[in-house]
Amino acid sequence: MMTTDLGTGLARRGFLAATALLAGAAALPRPLLALTVPQAQAFVGSISGELDRLVNSGRSGSQLYSQFEQILARYADMPVVGASVLGPPWRSATSAQKSAFISTFQSYLARKYGRQFEEYRNARIQVTGGKDAGRAGVLINTTVVRPGRENIGVDWQISDRSGSAKAVNLIIEGVSLLATERAEIGAILDSQGGSIDKLIAELRRRS
């Protein structure tokens, strides 16, 4: 069990540890690359550290969202998340549509979840546990402790199937981001008559 007190050097040490482990692992043949629970915990610790620096940096609004988007792009496997959220229409999309969708979806997510994230000032993220979920990756449990408010349970699904550790889902108080966004993106796609180009335009308008 590891506790990340945001703002202390712990997170950075975690990040260094994760980098060292991943660098070491990269030299080995592919099957040995399987992500361990401690590695995934260190990975989540380093995301937490970055998020903490950002939320306490004094930035707000679109400045904060764009920094948040950079963290998202670096630590999450956005093409895989986007494909999974879009579902079957992904397969029939052209490669130009795919890349336009991923980049607008990423900005839309950054804005939507950035708004919630802005409320986490002075919060601490504590890594409380983790479990190996086989091919689905590793599930890391964290608790967001906010002064004077109820704690929030946030679980991170981390996978290294892309070749390096990446977040592929966030589960906030039991609510899966993939499930929520699949419903939401599906509803927007329906309202745009099933057109992926119109969906992209609508997401751009919202982000």
Next chain:
Amino acid sequence: MGSVKRFCLALLAPAALAACAASPDPESLSFDPFATENRATHDANLTIDRNAYRPAAIAYGKGVPEPLRRGVSNLENTWDSPGYVVQYMLQGRPELAGTAMMRFGVNTLFGFGGLIDLASELGMDYRDTNVDETLFRWGVPEGGYLVVPFGGPGTQRDWSGWVLDYALDPVQLFLPTAAGTALIAASGVDLLNDRYELDTTLDELFYQSEDSYTATRISYLQNMRARLKGGTGLDLLEDVYDDY
């Protein structure tokens, strides 16, 4: 976020509900036998939220200092504890029943009747429960998702249990009526705090989503199931790399 559920209890006209119908696939997020009626009720509830509940909650949250709001929450949580003791015993969980009983004793005797949550400081963590959890533990299926006028999201099992929550609450049974009514009033006021603290999340679900009914429904169901099962089940994780 048990509060999303507690939001449901707002204002409240109790409705006696039919016993749970057997659900064909209790784990499916697409199972929604009352969708048509639910959508109409959901829209009506949003009108109430927009015009009454949310404005009152924002006024309460901004007007009343945090320690006072916290005191009302503590009072409610403490006086709900005897009801938790009953439910934990029915669930066959004596250790949780013991903690709930200790919390009640410590907070009423040494925490100004429950205004201060001294028990949490002493390591006795707050954990709420209700008849819905008891029914879940007994293997009763959740039934269909059910939106109740003035009440909000729930399931057939949850709303049936809600009626029993009051009927089986020792505080309501044994305390003088005036004290019982005062506690119900306090829990009503505390609902404003829940709505206030969750404003960003609920605003997103209710007013920013393309399909706010579906967004609310799948959030409610996933949150409720994770709470009852004690966390995210590994079986729910998707293998995103195998799909595409």
